[in-house]
Amino acid sequence: xxxxxxxxxxxxxxxxxxxxxxxxxxxxxxxxxxxxxxxxxxxxxxxxxxxxxxxxxxxxxxxxxxxxxxxxxxxxxxxxxxxxxxxxxxxxxxxxxxxxxxxxxxxxxxxxxxxxxxxxxxxxxxxxxxxxxxxxxxxxxxxxxxxxxxxxxxxxxxxxxxxxxxxxxxxxxxxxxxxxxxxxxxxxxxxxxxxxxxxxxxxxxxxxxxxxxxxxxxxxxxxxxxxxxxxxxxxxxxxxxxxxxxxxxxxxxxxxxxxxxxxxxxxxxxxxxxxxxxxxxxxxxxxxxxxxxxxxxxxxxxxxxxxxxxxxxxxxxxxxxxxxxxxxxxxxxxxxxxxxxxxxxxxxxxxxxxxxxxxxxxxxxxxxxxxxxxxxxxxxxxxxxxxxxxxxxxxx
Numbered sequence: 205x206x207x208x209x210x211x212x213x214x215x216x217x218x219x220x221x222x223x224x225x226x227x228x229x230x231x232x233x234x235x236x237x238x239x240x241x242x243x244x245x246x247x248x249x250x251x252x253x254x255x256x257x258x259x260x261x262x263x264x265x266x267x268x269x270x271x272x273x274x275x276x277x278x279x280x281x282x283x284x285x286x287x288x289x290x291x292x293x294x295x296x297x298x299x300x301x302x303x304x305x306x307x308x309x310x311x312x313x314x315x316x317x318x319x320x321x322x323x324x325x326x327x328x329x330x331x332x333x334x335x336x337x338x339x340x341x342x343x344x345x346x347x348x349x350x351x352x353x354x355x356x357x358x359x360x361x362x363x364x365x366x367x368x369x370x371x372x373x374x375x376x377x378x379x380x381x382x383x384x385x386x387x388x389x390x391x392x393x394x395x396x397x398x399x400x401x402x403x404x405x406x407x408x409x410x411x412x413x414x415x416x417x418x419x420x421x422x423x424x425x426x427x428x429x430x431x432x433x434x435x436x437x438x439x440x441x442x443x444x445x446x447x448x449x450x451x452x453x454x455x456x457x458x459x460x461x462x463x464x465x466x467x468x469x470x471x472x473x474x475x476x477x478x479x480x481x482x483x484x485x486x487x488x489x490x491x492x493x494x495x496x497x498x499x500x501x502x503x504x505x506x507x508x509x510x511x512x513x514x515x516x517x518x519x520x521x522x523x524x525x526x527x528x529x530x531x532x533x534x535x536x537x538x539x540x541x542x543x544x545x546x547x548x549x550x551x552x553x554x555x556x557x558x559x560x561x562x563x564x565x566x567x568x569x570x571x572x573x574x575x576x577x578x579x580x581x582x583x584x585x586x587x588x589x590x591x592x593x594x595x596x597x598x599x600x
Contacts, residue, residue: 210271211239213562217296227329228301229268230378236271237555237564248276267552274571301329314400325388327401348373352409360431377408438484445504449521466514467498544569
């Protein structure tokens, strides 16, 4: 079937998706969810049997590749490259996350694409950038987390380096690439020309350090691990209650007073070691101990009610199943159902960004391998006999 736009927002754009694993597909998912005609270009099964990024019908693939069409194309074959270049003439964006040298060896680098279509935008996502001394190193999320400094500030003090519980370097590199693509598309409306958008796991991970990196650059003092405590604003931490854990986030004297009043511990306001944010940060171990003594008397739900009434930011610390069962999460529609031809009805993670007039939706489940090959080639003028010939030659 022809392209079914998930939204009208980006329906006028065509995206050729050469990406694999997580960073690239995260980028392209943003465009697909808002209606872009995404053609996922995959290696013919006769040439490659493994799906890069996990089993095709596993959770990762299903979550990353909705709202796309799939074709198979052998880019190591000259005829395959010729077909790809015909697609480039019709496209607005190409997304790839090969190692930097691969696209040039295949003959599909930016300069080559630009000759075919001066309006094309190439988005390249790599581990360490398109140039520099680490250019040719393979990229991997946890490597970027470590080299980007993130693991040095994650975890409990003295624990040693700790990775984040999700692939934050991959995900952020994909999101930054999507932002770059949208910026380039807006700029193209004025100039009429495409350009090369680049993001990397390493640079994206450094960007996620945000205030931690900024403080180091301004002060010269590297931050360390603070565990669940906020680096400077206390009491902001994870606290044990009668039946579980909760977060409390309090900054400033007025909010500190409301915390103490809510806890029934006004005596803490008189302690010299807790007067002022600097003292509370310095004496955080003793402060957290006093807060947990008070919290032990009630359940998390009871304390959420108390602190919310006192206008103190707080929240439960959920397991993932509890999170999806939360009434606000259900209201936001964080999980959405779609129907897969192979799996039946499945639930995947919904698009996080909401637009009031042209919202994203899950229009189609992730495609089967090469499901739309004949359809897309027909759009380029290939008849049934020509497509069958290409299949026999393992071009598609």
